[in-house]
Amino acid sequence: MSDQIQLIKIILDYVEQYSKSHKNDGIESFTHFLNEQVFEKNDIPARNLNKDEFHKENYNNYKRYAEVEFSTLLTNLYRFAKHYIKKAFQNTEIRTIDEFGFLATLIRQESLQKKDLINQHFLETSSGSEILKRLYSKGFIKESRDENDKRAKLVSLTPKGKEVIMNSFDQMYRVSEIIIGNLTDEELKQSLKIFNKLSDFHKNIDRNDKSSDLNKIYHKYISQDES
Known part of the structure; x- marks a missing residue:
């Protein structure tokens, strides 16, 4: 029961935050707000490119990467x-x-x-x-x-x-x-957020390093290794 009470308190805190920045836009708007607060502002670790080192010999099992x-x-x-x-x-x-x-x-x-x-x-x-x-x-x-x-x-x-x-x-x-096919409205909204984020990433490369070679782009934007 104590865990449930704690959960309710957490949700009420989010409701209070939401009410300060939003009008009464309904449950769908609050759901998006909650999703942003919980999943996007937490310290989610960056993608680790070396976690599963790429081996070209595994070309038959490309879905591993x-x-x-x-x-x-x-x-x-x-x-x-x-x-x-x-x-x-x-x-x-x-x-x-x-x-x-x-x-x-x-x-x-x-x-x-x-x-x-x-x-x-x-x-x-x-x-x-x-x-x-x-x-x-x-x-x-x-x-x-x-x-x-x-x-x-x-x-x-x-x-x-x-x-x-x-x-x-x-x-x-x-x-x-x-x-769009069989995506739900919610899946479409999430996809748009992801693709807009990815588009902004590549627009930045296009503005600043359009003529750079592939290895320079990789080290500057992906591996963060300038060596």
Whole structure:
């Protein structure tokens, strides 16, 4: 009984903390708050890369290494997504997810310098320029002078480009629902938190060490060993 009373006291402490920073948002909001307090703010030990040293001879048992299995599953999910996206574009003039991404960005931000649009999608300049050429040749985008930077060109949607991207949104949303698959709402929320954390990690590398070799990236961001 004493353990139960202690547990109730702990929960009441969390309720008091929650009430100071939240309005009466309901049990679901409190559950998220409790999850953050209990699981994310505790001293969870960092992942120990040397706990199960990698041996390439174990290639038949790759699931022994969580890092390898995670990367494999992520790659497979990307391939599944590409397959569904290809189906979504079958009856449109859009051919790739990058073309769709450029158009979707321009419908939100109206006009951007070419380099800014390319950088937002984490593409090499040459690859991004080829996408822009294709969109321009299809009549989806137009160029104009940037009054704030005479050396740069702005790109924006044409009426045709806007029509094409708007007509593709329904199918792409359907793709998103298929990709999410059988995840519950709670699992989806947790997945978004995890993937946003991982995305921020890689954006930092992209900003600061995009041209660095793989070993430097590994030692700087993973092993913390500069030797």
